[in-house]
Amino acid sequence: MPVDKKLVEKISKLSRLNIDESKINDFVSNFEEILNYIDLLEQVPDNSNQNEEDLISDYATRDDSIIEKLSNDEVLMNAKNKDGKFFAVKKVIDEE
């Protein structure tokens, strides 16, 4: 896929980010340069049949039990928009 303004805008939308119009061209040229560099990996022969499960570490797990918890007030203390005991956001479900 060519690296152009359209691609950068698509990726910024996926990332829930807005890039200032004045900076878009810089983002396009930096993106192009970085992706060209990363393509260096195409030179590495891929002889392995490893799949994702082989490569991603098997992390430790523990029982799903409650060990300690923050109070409701503590959980809400850094939220700018709150309503009583809840985080507040714009309504996401339309009324019928």
Add this chain to the structure above:
Amino acid sequence: MYKTIEDINKGYKKKDFKPSELVSEYLSEIKLKDQKLNSYTEVFEDLVFSHAQNLDKEIDSDNSILDSNILFGIPIALKDIFLVKDLICTSGSKMLENYVSNYDSKVYESLKITSCLLLGKNNMDEFAMGSSTETSYHGPTLNPWDLNRVPGGSSGGSASAVAAGLACASIGTDTGGSIRQPASFCGIVGLKPSYGRVSRFGMIAFSSSLDQAGPLCRTVKDSAILLDSISGYDSKDSTCLNLPPTNCYTELCKNDFNLKDFTIGIPSKLLDIGLDREIKTNFDSLIKELISNGVKVVDIELPNAKYSVATYYIIAPCEASSNLSRFDGVRYGHSTDYKNVKDLEEFYIKNRSEGFGDEVKRRIMLGNYALSSGYYDAYYLKANKVKEMIVSDFNSAFNNVDCILSPTCPELPFNLGEKKNDPLKMYLSDILTIPANLAQLPSISIPLSLSKNNLPIGLQITGKKLDENTLLKVANGLENLIGFSATPKG
């Protein structure tokens, strides 16, 4: 104020000074120098002074605590990426400029038990993404050796503060060199432990499979003391290894080793990348000196290490794009009034676009691109395969050597602004530090020498996974051989 942990402990024992007197001195130094350096994001003046006064009384009533606990009363700082309950933690970002932690990071919890003194929080690249501390929302930190140059990054505030004598030590984090490169640029010691040695709980995540906390300090012994106190199992980090804390300081103090006991590997081909001439000359002289002292030095091959930067700049942004998706302005972080936006999507976009700086946006977008439909195999999966090849290169090399030596950085500390608009150039400066992160190895930077322009040059020593003991013995041996004692004017 260029005191080591050991110096301060001795000073307390001899009653040369009390914790409150020492803290006052550090606070005056910070006032004097930090307006220019900008190495701290916040200094806890009142809090640390009253803590120190309490420790004065404890020592007066029973000073045996100083024998059993060498960190007692040691004034340190933390990179502003570690949560400390009730204090602001910004991670160098506008996104978290008002964020108050409601619990302690494991690293701080471990340090708190020792009764060390927390002077403040150090500046850093935004969300630890950078190699110069120029991406911080708090403005750039300067290098005390030359105020026109960067201190390195992302733990640049930690390195600058320790180098300038504004803290005895600091704890930083290293994802692709973020402890070792600033330690090198500022002429101090910086240790990245093996992945999994130190809990990441309460440390704001950048790239979870690579991030690791470690000390920036004045000597190898000090790095051992701090590693011993922050390492160990923590059930709250699923990647933290189920191992007891290290015991490196006691091992070092036995003094029962000699550099000749170890075989040192040099990755000559990797060093053909175009090292700065002065760095190459200084590194080569050290190798000659080692050989003439009877140390066994052998050439090693790391054939895939040249792909490290490309591998890293796929894996780290992919993980960052996922980790930083939590910053949507709902539960915490920069947030607009939700009543003034059209819908939830606009709310997210507005919060994230206003809260993140350009480098963070670039990396989130790179990650989302590499993980987007149809690209996963070509990028993330391929990068993880190459990562395994790099691990296997190191495993082969470590069949014949105990440690691997190289300069820490291919270049001297660069000028402020020199690379700010050229991200790829900035990324390539991490070529010598990234391999240890990908292979999860412990790696340390110690000062090697000064350039003709009085800029520090760092020496990197990388060890076998989980063998911090051998790594620190070799580093201590080299430190004694090199005898670096210069301090910056700034």
